[in-house]
Amino acid sequence: MKRTIIPFGPQHPVLPEPIHLTLTVEDEIITEAVPALGFVHRGLEQLADLRDFRQMVQVVERVCGICSMMHAMCYAQGIEGLMEVEVPPRAKYLRVIWSELHRMHSHLLWLGLFADSFGFESLFMQFWRIREKILNIQEATTGNRIIVSVNVIGGVRKDLSPDQIRWMLSELIEVEQMIMNLGPTLFDDYTVKKRTVDKGILSGEKAMELGTAGPTLRGSGVSQDMRTLGYAALNELDFTPVTEKNGDCWSRCKVRFLETLQSIDLVRQAIARIPNGEINTKVKGRPDGEIIARVEQPRGEVFYYIKANGKKNLDRLRIRTPTFANIPALLTMLPGMWLSDVPVVVLSIDPCISCTER
Amino acid sequence: MFKMTPNILKNFITEKATRLYPYEVKEPYDINRGELVNEIEKCNFCGICAAKCPSQCITVNKKTATWECALFVCVYCGVCVETCPQKCLHQKQTYRKPVREKEIIFMQGEVKAKDTPDGSESS
Numbered sequence: 082m083k084r085t086i087i088p089f090g091p092q093h094p095v096l097p098e099p100i101h102l103t104l105t106v107e108d109e110i111i112t113e114a115v116p117a118l119g120f121v122h123r124g125l126e127q128l129a130d131l132r133d134f135r136q137m138v139q140v141v142e143r144v145c146g147i148c149s150m151m152h153a154m155c156y157a158q159g160i161e162g163l164m165e166v167e168v169p170p171r172a173k174y175l176r177v178i179w180s181e182l183h184r185m186h187s188h189l190l191w192l193g194l195f196a197d198s199f200g201f202e203s204l205f206m207q208f209w210r211i212r213e214k215i216l217n218i219q220e221a222t223t224g225n226r227i228i229v230s231v232n233v234i235g236g237v238r239k240d241l242s243p244d245q246i247r248w249m250l251s252e253l254i255e256v257e258q259m260i261m262n263l264g265p266t267l268f269d270d271y272t273v274k275k276r277t278v279d280k281g282i283l284s285g286e287k288a289m290e291l292g293t294a295g296p297t298l299r300g301s302g303v304s305q306d307m308r309t310l311g312y313a314a315l316n317e318l319d320f321t322p323v324t325e326k327n328g329d330c331w332s333r334c335k336v337r338f339l340e341t342l343q344s345i346d347l348v349r350q351a352i353a354r355i356p357n358g359e360i361n362t363k364v365k366g367r368p369d370g371e372i373i374a375r376v377e378q379p380r381g382e383v384f385y386y387i388k389a390n391g392k393k394n395l396d397r398l399r400i401r402t403p404t405f406a407n408i409p410a411l412l413t414m415l416p417g418m419w420l421s422d423v424p425v426v427v428l429s430i431d432p433c434i435s436c437t438e439r
Numbered sequence: 440m441f442k443m444t445p446n447i448l449k450n451f452i453t454e455k456a457t458r459l460y461p462y463e464v465k466e467p468y469d470i471n472r473g474e475l476v477n478e479i480e481k482c483n484f485c486g487i488c489a490a491k492c493p494s495q496c497i498t499v500n501k502k503t504a505t506w507e508c509a510l511f512v513c514v515y516c517g518v519c520v521e522t523c524p525q526k527c528l529h530q531k532q533t534y535r536k537p538v539r540e541k542e543i544i545f546m547q548g549e550v551k552a553k554d555t556p557d558g559s560e561s562s
Binding site for chain 2: 132206221223224230238266270
């Protein structure tokens with residue numbers, strides 16, 4: 082059969098961000114996929130040379146819009162580890178609450194985009210309608226919809242009032258109900274199953290071998306979640322990572338759907354156990370030494386390497402994001418797929434290209 | 440096959456999720472981080488806001504008593520508002536309207552003698 086090369090992206094209706102795949106196709110079946118990255122590289126790691134270590138909290142937040150809270154939290158935890166700062170317990174719980182809200186809105190955004198990738202536009206709108214409620218909670222409690230900017234070295238900048246907590250809990254009941262209503266459509270619908278079941282299969286062994294992270298890995302049956310490390314206040318909350326066995330697009334979708342509900346539960350647990358007290362500690366001095374920090378983002382494990390030398394600017398800041406870890410898995414999923422299934426498979430890893438290219 | 444139908448029917452009786460912006464504008468929350476405002480008469484041009492700003496959008500000159508902010512460089516993080524010792528920086532609840540050209544806010548304060556009391560409200 083004659084081979085044809087088809088470019089996929091960087092501008093493609095299904096892609097919210099630019100990634101280019103050169104697809105080699107034989108009779109509409111993919112035989113090879115080669116990625117090209119670098120369309121949104123901004124050099125944010127290099128800014129560590131120009132901004133001091135406190136200003137970098139606001140810079141790393143802008144690595145990714147969707148999971149800005151986790152980036153700032155991971156960086157702050159790293160610097161706090163270097164400077165041996167003890168974060169107040171209330172701040173730890175507040176970090177969990179806002180990070181789980183971020184996970185919820187990111188997964189709801191993805192569930193909508195995923196529905197859109199196989200042409201189910203009304204489902205896309207329903208999920209984004211629910212997401213709006215989470216964004217309202219974030220806006221009312223932090224002052225901004227997405228880039229919440231609540232983290233500082235030593236704690237958080239904003240606190241939750243009892244009224245806000247009560248309102249948040251009542252909104253979450255509604256959000257949970259709305260999400261549950263969409264469950265049957267996503268998992269039992271004939272069309273959705275036809276487009277997602279047995280597409281882009283990735284076995285657990287292969288996923289581990291390729292260094293896959295997050296829901297892409299958990300969708301293949303591997304129970305690996307950085308939240309089990311117990312950072313912030315997560316060691317005091319009860320949860321088990323959500324896993325699915327099949328390793329196809331449907332499984333990855335189910336993992337994210339169930340994680341959204343799990344995040345609601347974690348927020349409720351955190352609210353039930355949140356102690357009173359200070360929300361940040363005064364941090365004096367400058368960091369010295371090197372450290373790694375890991376946090377579970379909506380897309381998987383984000384990894385920060387921080388090297389400081391006792392000056393106000395860091396020596397080196399290295400960020401490894403989950404999408405970077407998931408691209409090799411995507412390239413092994415694509416061969417053997419129909420060309421029409423490429424959008425669904427590409428979106429199933431939840432690619433965040435701005436994160437990857439920093 | 441008809442899993443979505445109950446949701447679609449419910450949507451007929453629930454309130455609209457969208458609004459006709461700009462005719463209908465959402466009520467801002469109290470803590471929204473919107474437009475940055477400087478009460479120049481309270482400002483002592485210490486330059487802490489300029490030093491702390493992660494996007495380096497603020498320029499302060501103590502000698503000439505000027506305060507400048509590049510609005511399209513500002514990321515509205517609110518760090519300057521929190522660190523201002525005079526509490527003269529504020530953020531409005533609403534955002535600025537779109538403009539055709541990038542603006543820079545330029546504010547000229549009063550050049551004060553060294554011993555002039557400025558009535559600061561230190562916290």
